[in-house]
Amino acid sequence: MLSVIEPAALWLFVLAVPLIGTLWLNRAELLRRLSRLRLWLLLVVRLLMLAALVLAIAGLQLGRPVxxxxxxxxxxxxxxxxxxxxxxxxxxxxxxxxxxxxxxxxxxxxxxxxxxxxxxxxxxxxxxxxxxxxxxxxxxxxxxxxxxxxxxxxxxxxxxxxxxxxxxxxxxxxxxxxxxxxxxxxxxxxxxxxDRGPDALIAALNAPSSASVDQLIPLTVLIESEMSGSATVQLLVDGQLRIEQPVTLTTGLNQFSLTVPAGERGFRRFEAYLMAPFDTQAANNRAVAFTFVSGPPRILVLTVAVEKVAALVNAWRASGFDVTVQEPIQAPVRPLDLRVFDVVALVDTPASAVPTTLQRALTTYVRDLGGGLLMIGGPQSFGAGGWRRSPLEPLLPVSLDPPVIEERFDLALVLVIDRSGSMNELVDGSRTQLDLAREAAFQASRGLTQRDQLAIIAFDSLAETLLPLQPLPDLFTIEGALSRLTAGGGTNIRSGIAMAAETITTADARIKHVILLTDGISETEYADMVSDLYAQGVTVSTVAIGRNTDPALERVARIGGGKYYAVQQVTELPQIFLEETVRVANRDLIEEPFVPILALPTPWLRDVGALPPLQGRNVVANRATGRMVLAAPDGSPLLATAQMGLGRVLAWASDLTGRWAIDWVSWAEFPRFTANLVTEVLPLSNSDRLSLTATVIADQVEIELTARDAGGLPIELNDIRSWMSGLALERDLVFTQIAPGRYRTVTTIDQVGAYLIQVYATDQAGQPLGNASIGVTVNYSPEYGRMxxxxxxxxxxxxxxxxxxxxxxxxxxxxxxxxVYEVWSVTIPLLWLALALLPIDVALRRLFVPFPDWQAKMLPYTRRKVSGSTETPSSLPDKPPAPPLSEEERIAALLTAKRRQHREE
CATH class of the missing domain: 3.40.50.410 (von Willebrand factor, type A domain)
Incomplete structure (x- = not known):
């Protein structure tokens, strides 16, 4: 079978007409140069070349049936x-x-x-x-x-x-x-x-889309059964079993009603499970639903001293807020778990008490999820609480580095740490005293600023400098130095004090201080060296840990003008080092009465009247991202707020307990003032400018976000942050603009569950537009249904x-x-054929063999062979030479040859 790919190319065969016509019109001239045989051969060769090229262009194919x-x-x-x-x-x-x-x-x-x-x-x-x-x-x-x-x-x-x-x-x-x-x-x-057996399945679980915290939520379970019998229905609320109810199923559709308390404000997930003895398909025995529960704003208070925040918590509860009080170690460490609270308040809490994972979660909670954060001061907050260089510090609306007063360093601190063999004693089953000493040294560095110097010296029988005196290095350098703090031999305190004296006396700092940490009795006397240091303006504090410490340590602290700490709970050692550093630096706390000054007129502060005095405050500085509302007499911030990402942060640089704010706690406007602190950072409510729709098709969830201004015109969004959260799923969503003010994303969900979709957005100017939320349910696949x-x-x-x-x-x-044919393309062979015919075409037109001359030369030999003569060609008589041409004949012959050459060219 022959076939072509491009039949239209066969029309190129019409080129054979002008090809034949050209040869016919020039046949007379061609016959003068070529024989008639050559002329016909030339025509055939050119037609073959044309045919090969046309068929190659047309895609000639050969096929055989298969x-x-x-x-x-x-x-x-x-x-x-x-x-x-x-x-x-x-x-x-x-x-x-x-x-x-x-x-x-x-x-x-x-x-x-x-x-x-x-x-x-x-x-x-x-x-x-x-x-x-x-x-x-x-x-x-x-x-x-x-x-x-x-x-x-x-x-x-x-x-x-x-x-x-x-x-x-x-x-x-x-x-x-x-x-x-x-x-x-x-x-x-x-x-x-x-060939499946009888089946009973949950056709639907129906729940109201919204409810309030003080009501019962009615739920309806629809069950389809192919046979009658006893069964059990279980209801889980947010993953916790709340109801287990026996039911009797009849063939066909069954309906059962359940009620559960709405519980706390937020997104409530319901799951219904069916258990029937005769059921053969378990995959369709589960259904999910959700309800949005509305109620008062929720506040999570994190503090290390729950009893000290009672007045503040009572004031917030009196204002209608739902308040939960926890120690930081009890708080959730996932941002989406924190987001069930509208505001998180850190009340006089040191950084060491807040796990790093929680600090990072709070950063995401504010910046990306739009939560509110309150930092309430006190003796263990802000710089005094070791929050410098913490993951949460960049979020604060105030700086923790007070302004520079002198050009020289503020504090030169030398830590002298005992590393004798007794420091390897376990204190809590897993950590040794030396481990806590490392952590204490690290916490002490949290109380320092870039205007301070730090050195670390370790001693046993001999002293060694782990970190030479230098401007406060980065945390990695400090950790590297402390990693060399390993247990050694005896307890030669004098060697450590001698090296500290050699180090600190050369420092150019406003305050020079040494902290000595030991758990034993010194093998040498060293009080005289401490006295000499004090005479040179260097103070010395001592920290005694363990049961067998040197009684002279308290006397040494008095000689050195410092403070003596007898550590009862070894786990308190890191906080003691931080507090001692803050005390010596004397810049993070000011305990003297003052009256706050209104720095920025704010509506909620205009009607409260005169503000009561405060007895102390944390020293903080202005930050470019912050907005100072109240100030101390020296102009430093007392109350400042800032927009951080999608959320807001407020810093109150004093306490709200009976220590500094004793007059505030008894103030008639205290509940109103504290309520306004919360209101200032509450997340934006569901915006009427943002709306969400969600469509579930099989395992695909299509989510569309629409942004409109008050007049209904589309808003171009600058930043969209969104999440989908559920029991077994948590992921970010990426929206793509599909039209002015319209954005869409599609995600895959192959797990049964109720999912909350949250979106926060800002406009082109970077201003928050609020948030939008929607819930979606993904029940079991139709794969497990009746049909x-x-x-x-x-x-x-x-x-x-x-x-x-x-x-x-x-x-x-x-x-x-x-x-069906098996087809081979012959395009390439046809092209090779056309290429092979080309030199033949040239040879037929240009190549001439002088046959007459060869015939003349061979004639004598031929005649001899025919006659049988044995004479050699040399014995035959020579042909008489042609007469010489005249000059005119010779010129005419040359002209004729020249004209012939021109015609051939």
Whole structure:
């Protein structure tokens, strides 16, 4: 069989007409140079070249009929297909393969929610097991057909065989069937008959979309059962079992009502479970729902002294807030768990008491989730609480580094730490005294600023400098020095004090201080050295840990003008070092009466009247990102706020307890003032400028965000931050703009559950627009429903493509009714032919062999051979020479040769 790819190119054969015409018109001149035979040969060669080029352009192909068949088996491995049905499908394939020829080809595609190639096209052989892993929660026949068409070999009879129950719940198989029909590929179907037992399933769990905290939430459970019997319904609220109720099921639809308290404000998730003894399908025994519970704002108070915040907590509760008080170690460390609270308040809490993971979570909670943060001061807050260089410090609206007063360093601090063998004693089952000493040294550095100097010296029998005196280094350098603090031998305190004296006397600092930490009795006397240091302006404090410490340490502290600490609980050591550093530096706390000054007129402060005096404050400085509302007499911030990302932060640089704010606690406006502190940082409520819609299709959730101004015009958004949270799922969402003011994202959820979608956005100017929230529920897949199979769809697919229903396995590899050819392209050989004919064409036109001259030369030899003469050519008489040409004849001959040469060119 001959065929061409581009039939239109055959019109190029008309070029043969001008080719023949040109030769015909110039035949007279050509015959003067070429013989008639050459002229005909030249015409034939050129026509052959033209034919070769035209056929090459047209894509000439040679084909021969083939009888081999390529079959792709599409095997349904979704959860609705029982194991016995899969075994029957494998047996069907085995029977079909037994009748195949060696030239046939087979491939296997397995599919559930997605399709996957189990076996590529290869010579037929039995399929004993399925190795591919696909999600069985859905049935996607369309994806399977498309993948099968993609791997079908060409130049063979083609056939698809679908082995399925037809329970499609993802995609449109008829769309893929149209593609198969357009390619002339038939689709045979083998229905897999279901053999499942009786089923009882939860058809729906209905809950109101919203409720208030003081009401009962009514829930309705709809259960479909194929037989009557006893069962149990369980209800979980936010993952906790709340109700377990026996029920009696009847055949058909059953309805049961439940009620639960709304509980706390927030997003409430409900899960209903059905347990029936006769049920054979457990996957459809679960349903989910959600309700938004509204109520007063929730505040999480974090403090290390719960009893000291009672007045503040009572004031907030009197204002209608829902207040939860916890120690920092009890607080959740996931930002989305913190987001159930509107505001988090850190009340006189040191940084060492707040785990680093919680500090990072609070940063995300404010910046990305729009939560509010209050930092309430006190002796253990701000700089005095070691918050410098903490993960939370950049979030504060105030700086923790007081302004520079002198050009020299503020404090030169030398830590002299005992590393004798006794420091290896365990204190809490896992940490040694030396471990706590390292942590204490690290916490002491938290009380320093960049205007301070630090040195660390360790001693046992001898002293060693772990960190030379230098401006406060970074945390990694300090940690590296402390890593060399390992237990050694004896307790020679004098060697440590001597090295400290040598180090600190050269320092240029306003305050010079040494902290000595030891757990034993010194082997040498060192009080005289401490006295000399004090005479030179260097103070010395001592810290005694353990039961066998030197009684002289208290006397040494008095001699050195410092303070003596007898540590009762060794775990308090890090906080003691921090407090001692803050005390010596004398810059983070000011304890003297003052009256706050209004720095920025604020509506909620105008009507409170005169402000009571405070007895002390934390020393902080202005920060460019902050907005100072109240100030101390020296102009430093007392109350400052800042917008940090999507949330707000407020810093109150004094306490709200009986120590500094004793007059405030008894002030009539105290509840109103503290309530306004919370109101200042409350997250923006659900904005009327942002709206969310969510559509769940199979395992795809499409979320659309619309932003409109007060006039209904679209708003272009600058920053969109969004999250989807649930019991087993937590992920960020990325929105793409699809129209002015409209943004969309699509995410996949393959787990049953109720999910909360939260979106926070800012406009082009960076101003927050508020937030929007919506809930979505993803219940069990239709794969596990009552109508899981669909034999009607299988029959429709077969009819649409000209396939068969339940064909015998022995006919699967028989050729189809179409004639199929194996085709070879001859384009390249034709081009080679045209190229080979080109030099022949040139030779016919340009190459002339002087036959007459050779004939004349060979004539004498020929005559001798014919006559039988044995004479040599030299003995034959010579041909008489031609008479010489005259001058005119010679010129005429040359002119004739020249004209002939021109004609040939």
């Amino acid at each position: 009888q081999a068949t390529a079959t792709v088996f599409l095997l349904d491995v979704s959860d609705s297909v029982a194991p016995s049905q899969r075994l029957a499908a494998l047996d069907y394939i085995k029977q079909a393969v037994a009748t195949a020829d060696p030239d046939d080809r087979m491939a296997v595609v397995v599919f559930g929610a997605r399709a996957q190639v189990e076996r590529v096209a290869e010579p037929p052989r039995p399929l004993d097991r399925i190795d591919g892993l696909v999600a069985g929660s859905r049935t996607n026949i369309e994806d399977a057909i498309q993948l099968a068409l993609a791997i079908l070999p060409g130049a063979m009879h083609q056939r698809l065989v679908l082995l399925s129950d037809g329970g499609e719940n993802v995609g449109q198989a008829l769309n893929a069937a149209r593609l198969a029909a357009a390619r002339g590929v038939s689709l045979d179907v083998v229905p897999l008959v279901s 899981a199979d669909n034999p009607g769809l299988l029959e429709e697919l077969a009819a649409f493509t000209g396939g068969r229903v339940n064909p015998p396995p022995t006919t699967i590899f028989t050729p189809t009714e179409r004639t």
